[in-house]
Amino acid sequence: MYYLDSIGLDVFSLARDHRPILLSASLPEIKSIIDFLTSMDFTAQDFRRIVSMCPEFLTASASSVIPVFTFLLREAGVQGSDIRRVVHRRPRLLVSSVKHRLRPSLYFLQSIGITAAHRHTYLLSCSVEDKLIPRIQYFEEIGFSRREAAAMFRRFPQLFNYSVRDNIEPKLNYFVVEMGRELKELKEFPQYFSFSLENRIKPRHQCCVEKGVCFPLPVLLKMKDVQFRQRVQLLSESSLPFSSSPLSRVDFDPPL
Numbered sequence: 106m107y108y109l110d111s112i113g114l115d116v117f118s119l120a121r122d123h124r125p126i127l128l129s130a131s132l133p134e135i136k137s138i139i140d141f142l143t144s145m146d147f148t149a150q151d152f153r154r155i156v157s158m159c160p161e162f163l164t165a166s167a168s169s170v171i172p173v174f175t176f177l178l179r180e181a182g183v184q185g186s187d188i189r190r191v192v193h194r195r196p197r198l199l200v201s202s203v204k205h206r207l208r209p210s211l212y213f214l215q216s217i218g219i220t221a222a223h224r225h226t227y228l229l230s231c232s233v234e235d236k237l238i239p240r241i242q243y244f245e246e247i248g249f250s251r252r253e254a255a256a257m258f259r260r261f262p263q264l265f266n267y268s269v270r271d272n273i274e275p276k277l278n279y280f281v282v283e284m285g286r287e288l289k290e291l292k293e294f295p296q297y298f299s300f301s302l303e304n305r306i307k308p309r310h311q312c313c314v315e316k317g318v319c320f321p322l323p324v325l326l327k328m329k330d331v332q333f334r335q336r337v338q339l340l341s342e343s344s345l346p347f348s349s350s351p352l353s354r355v356d357f358d359p360p361l
Contacts, residue, residue, distance in 0.1 A: 108132060112139060113149040114156055123160040130163040137167040145174070146189060155196040165200050176203045181211060182223040195227040209233050214262075217241070217255040225262045240265050247277065253292050261295040276302050284310050286322075294322040309333060316341040 109119070119127050139152065155162050177183040177198070183191055192198060201207050206229075211222055213233045219225060231237055244254035258264050267273055276298055280286055291297055300306055309325055312333075318340045328336065 108136065113153050119156070119160065119163075123163075126160050126163055131166075134166040135163060138162075138165055138170055141167045141170065147192075151189065151193060154193060155199065159196040159200060161200045162196065170199050172203050173199055173201065173207065176207055177226065180208065181226060181229065182221075183226060184223070187223070191223075191226045195230060197230045198226065201230040206230060206232065210237065213237055218259040219262055228262060228265055231265065237265055240267075240269070243269055243273070248288055249292065257292055257295040261299075264295050264298060267298055273298055276306065279306065279310075283307075290322050297322050297326065300326045312337060 142152070174188065177188060177191060178185060198207070210229045210231055210233055214222055214225065214228060214237075222229065228237070241251070241254045241258060244257060245251055249257070277291075279302060280291070280297070281288075297306075305326060313319060313325070316337050318337055320336075324336070325333075
């Protein structure tokens with residue numbers, strides 16, 4: 106307990122919320138793994154984040170963590186200077202089996218064309234069977250071919266992290282029912298699912314309906330609010346067909 110407190114961990118919160126993990130933790134193993142991570146330039150602040158996001162870290166050992174670093178550096182292509190940032194973003198990597206989780210996930214991502222795994226290491230701790238494959242199958246079920254679905258995830262790998270029930274389905278339903286748009290637009294711009302339904306998608310769509318204008322998805326969603334309002338105003342006052350108007354370009358900068 107004193108050692109954990111000395112490295113800045115909230116022992117009382119750990120005892121309250123994760124007592125079984127704390128009781129099963131081995132002090133020599135904890136010291137060993139902390140010493141190893143310290144040698145890799147991890148700080149007390151890093152340790153606090155790792156434990157808060159992944160308490161199971163306290164039951165790990167240096168002998169189980171070293172293979173993870175070896176995998177990230179040699180197989181996933183992570184640069185040594187980036188290793189701390191990678192773990193900081195996804196601490197669960199440290200308690201993931203290389204053989205049963207990290208390497209299968211890497212091979213799966215590579216199989217669908219996501220070759221720059223070092224940019225998407227947060228996906229390596231995901232289960233292929235329980236998370237990665239079901240996400241692709243969902244898009245196949247709603248009308249995309251396997252190739253099209255894979256292309257969407259290749260274009261926007263973060264899509265794997267979104268909940269089907271809480272994120273994808275509500276936005277897809279609004280896209281089809283309320284916006285009346287075609288699925289092929291999602292194939293080209295899967296980043297649609299990264300925008301807030303209530304704070305970005307709905308308000309902007311409703312604004313366009315009121316003004317009688319229609320934008321491609323990237324134009325509709327990527328602009329800042331001021332730019333969006335300017336472009337809606339300009340287009341609603343323009344006599345040019347939208348397809349031939351410079352307003353249809355994402356990079357068009359309305360005059361002030």
